[in-house]
Amino acid sequence: MARVAFLGLGVMGFPMAGHLAAKGHEVTVYNRSPAKAAAWVEKHGGKSAATPREAAAGAEFVMSCVGNDDDLRAVCLGGDGAFAGMEKGAVFVDHTTVSAQVTRELSAEADRLGLGFIDAPVSGGQAGAENGVLSVMCGGEAATYARAEPVIEAYARVCKLLGDSGSGQIAKMMNQICIAGLVQGLAEALAFGQKAGMDGRAVVEVISQGAAGSWQMQNRHATMLEDRFDFGFAVDWMRKDLGICLKTADEIGASLPVTALVDQFYKEVQQMGGARWDTSALIKRLTR
Incomplete structure (x- = not known):
């Protein structure tokens, strides 16, 4: 069992950190809004900390699940960031x-400080996090990954370097590209029907058992x-x-015509007031 810090207790992070505690790891949590961290401790035990640095102090592994690039930089860097509290080798x-x-930027900084870094985005949604059956796509050094994998397995169905x-992030992009096309196709089929x-x-009961079937x-x-x-x-x-x-496609010279189109369809859903609707709300623009 390991000493673990978990930063970010949203709809994904809250249950993921809970699985770590259930597996017997010693967990300290941090969340930007302290009330959510207090609620996690009340439900799962463990401890909460006021800053990422305090949460990371003494931890062998620090896991994060926050919002975007800027949020990640904020919990990693600076005087109160996790990197400042982590010991060499963590x-x-x-x-x-x-x-x-x-x-890659944060991985290089971690390496400079004598820390390991694994990018490990997940797929499976809130239900996957709650049930501990996420797909975890990883990037980093093999030796570092081998150390982290047994901890990640607390909430993973599959985990692979x-x-x-x-x-890991490129693989997650591929995942989202696939999902965008699948959801649009499903929305069109159901609206057409x-x-x-x-x-x-009744139709789905039949076609889901054939080549059209998907999660x-x-x-x-x-x-x-x-x-x-x-x-x-x-949708947001x-x-x-x-x-x-x-953005990455532009940088590497890849063509994503369907993804670009579906992104604009999601923009329409946002304009309909569906920013917080589930991504399957693509059908709304076809049935209104």
């Missing part, structure tokens, strides 16, 4: 979906047909992620 594991650029620093007078649930179809078709979107991965978050994908 490992920082970042579960945030951020740019590969900031990952995919290359050097930034590789509605206009044609078909029973969408999105299995887990989102019913709520899409019920016009329910007050749960899951928010997806647009943040797709923005990272599109």
